[in-house]
Amino acid sequence: xxxxxxxxxxxxxxxxxxxxxxxxxxxxxxxxxxxxxxxxxxxxxxxxxxxxxxxxxxxxxxxxxxxxxxxxxxxxxxxxxxxxxxxxxxxxxxxxxxxxxxxxxxxxxxxxxxxxxxxxxxxxxxxxxxxxxxxxxxxxxxxxxxxxxxxxxxxxxxxxxxxxxxxxxxxxxxxxxxxxxxxxxxxxxxxxxxxxxxxxxxxxxxxxxxxxxxxxxxxxxxxxxxxxxxxxxxx
Numbered sequence: 530x531x532x533x534x535x536x537x538x539x540x541x542x543x544x545x546x547x548x549x550x551x552x553x554x555x556x557x558x559x560x561x562x563x564x565x566x567x568x569x570x571x572x573x574x575x576x577x578x579x580x581x582x583x584x585x586x587x588x589x590x591x592x593x594x595x596x597x598x599x600x601x602x603x604x605x606x607x608x609x610x611x612x613x614x615x616x617x618x619x620x621x622x623x624x625x626x627x628x629x630x631x632x633x634x635x636x637x638x639x640x641x642x643x644x645x646x647x648x649x650x651x652x653x654x655x656x657x658x659x660x661x662x663x664x665x666x667x668x669x670x671x672x673x674x675x676x677x678x679x680x681x682x683x684x685x686x687x688x689x690x691x692x693x694x695x696x697x698x699x700x701x702x703x704x705x706x707x708x709x710x711x712x713x714x715x716x717x718x719x720x721x722x723x724x725x726x727x728x729x730x731x732x733x734x735x736x737x738x739x740x741x742x743x744x745x746x747x748x749x750x751x752x753x754x755x756x757x758x759x760x761x762x763x764x
Contacts, residue, residue, distance in 0.1 A: 530752065533607030533628045539620070546617045547651070554653040556661045563639065563666045563720030566727040567595050570638030573741025574629065574659070576622045577753040583609045586756060587625040588749035590741065591637055597732070597740045603632035604752040618644070619655040626659060637665060639720070639728060641741040645669040646717035648677060648692055648700035660718020667717030668725040670739055674702065674713050684708050687730055701726055705733035712737065 540546040571594045576587045584606060591601040605628035611620035630637060645654030646669040656669035674692055679702045682688035686707045692700035692715070700715030703726050714729050716722050732739035738746075 530756075531603070531605040531628045531632050533605050533625045535608050535610040536624055539610055539624065543614055543617065546611065546614070546620045549620075550617075550651055550653045550658075553658065553661050554651070557653070557657050558660075558719045559716065561666070561719045561721070563724045563728075566724065566731040569594050570600065570636065571641060571728065571732060571741055572630070572633070572637035572639070573641050573643075573739065573743075573745035574626050575643045575742060575745035575749050576626065577746075577749040578609065579753060579757050580609065582757060584753065584757060585609050585622060585625050586749045586753035587622065587629040588745045588752060589626070589629040589633055589637065590744040590748055591633060591635060592732075592741055592744070594638070594731070597734070599744065601633050601635055602744075602748060603629050604748060605629040605632060606752065606756050616650045619658040622655060623658055623662070626655075627662065630659075630663065640665050640667045640717075641728070641732065641739060642667060642669045642717065643671070643742045643746065645671050645675060645713075646700070646715040648675060648713060648715035650676060652699070654715070654717075656715065656717025666719040668720050668728060669700075669715045669717055670729050670742060671713040671715070672738070677713075679713075682711055689726060698722075703729050705730060705737050705739075706735075709737045712739075
């Protein structure tokens with residue numbers, strides 16, 4: 530497990546964070562299709578918080594994209610690096626998630642975030658932020674549509690419908706299991722929306738959420754519980 534401090538020069542105000550978003554958003558690559566589903570590696574990342582102690586735990590779990598077997602995992606624990614501000618949540622998580630990714634013993638391949646990419650009020654959610662900073666292909670798979678609108682996809686698994694910001698498609702609602710509430714997929718960096726949706730379906734053969742998210746969620750929660758129980762906060 531890696532212990533993370535807030536990086537020097539990290540944004541400390543909403544104005545600084547929005548300025549950083551504006552600068553980084555211009556680096557997002559949207560004209561690459563991304564790796565084919567079912568090939569190479571896929572890495573899920575997720576975080577868990579103890580806001581009372583100001584602690585965040587991040588996990589990165591590498592899966593074989595064909596078999597969904599776990600190939601590697603890493604964790605990091607750090608200080609919460611930014612206050613809670615809707616639309617700026619990535620600034621609370623990015624340093625610790627980057628540390629978990631850096632601690633992996635192999636290339637992560639495609640990174641799947643439990644959150645948003647372009648489906649974000651400023652078109653720059655965590656998946657896009659991580660993609661730009663790491664250069665890795667990234668997508669966001671969220672549990673809810675945030676502030677965007679959509680029509681329910683058809684009932685069968687694999688059905689989709691546009692996730693809309695006014696007339697603009699910023700992602701898709703994807704039915705990963707028949708009759709179950711959809712997940713909300715958006716492009717992060719270096720992956721097209723069609724392949725982002727195909728990856729999501731390939732990663733969710735049995736459950737609503739992708740295996741990448743399920744594995745990373747369980748690991749970061751376990752890491753937070755062990756850390757807080759052992760020391761109260763990272764030292």
